[in-house]
Amino acid sequence: MSRLTPAEKKIRRKIRYINPRFQGGAALVIFAIVVAGGALFGGLVYRDVGEALREAAMRGHFNMESPYEIVRDELLWHLAGLSATVTFLAVIVFLLLVKSVRIGVGHSIAAFRASEGGDLSTPTESRGLKEFRRFGELVDLTRAIALSRVAPLREEAASLAACGLPAEAFRPRWEELKRKIQEVAP
């Protein structure tokens, strides 16, 4: 296994947290669910467990060994409810994120496939998260630049074929066209 230089290690670490809007955004949505779930849990436990303890104190038959025996059922139900709710909502958020990526990236894939067939001008029209709309714009920009390289070459080739220039003027333009064609896809 090859050893990484410190510079390479630094780059590799940076790649972990590469897109604050995408990675951080997903984390923030789940944080909000956890905080809301925790607050709701705290409120319900305070209400129900407190009520159970007060009721037990008033009843007067203290045949239990610890307060845990009084509140066990309420506590376990609320914990199960909290876990199930936050897990379910977080999984939904993750699946929505996956769907959003599929929609955003799917349009970019379609744009690349259309480009393979020669269509470099139809917009990608990526939807969904802002990150994927921005990525779609970069895809469109790249395709537009590729088209801006090919279109003048086509005009030059057509005009050179029809211009009827003398050989000494024709040859340099021919060579220049060859050089520019080389640069189409470096």
Place this chain on the structure above:
Amino acid sequence: MTATPSYPAPLFERGYRLRFILRLCLAFAAGAGVLYASFYFVLSRPFVGDYAGVFHALRNLSVFLRPVIALSVLVYVLLVCVGIGALCVYGLHKVAGPLYRMECVMGEIREGTPSRTVSFRGGDQLEPLARAFNGWIGKLRQDRQRWLSMMKNAERHCLLDEATCRAKMEEALLKVAEDMARYR
């Protein structure tokens, strides 16, 4: 390109999605475990003393329940958020990394610097995106080679006579222009 396109290979591996969901569940289960342990620690202490002692212990416990719950929930939220944050950073970099790599390669293409085909790291998602991009660049390079081959083939006729050479060159130029017209 308004309809959602179909693609043969999945953008996300099934294993990746399942692993992410499993880790989410583990983070929440661990948080719930800590929350339960903190409540158990506070509430499982046995009653001591006589009837009045137990009564006062129960009354006091219901009074001091609010800070106990607040602290336990705070610990739960902090622990789970740290776990979820780490999971989102480390788990989602398998999606963010390929997008970053694609952006770099597209930047090279735009600047006109020689670039290689896109290749992702092991475990990276969005493989069909790289394949579609490589397919386009590959086709563009293939076309470029064909245009140059047409022009070089025409140049071979220059070994014969000047008129044939010029006719073949003009013929090649028309073919190249016609071929390039595919790009719109």
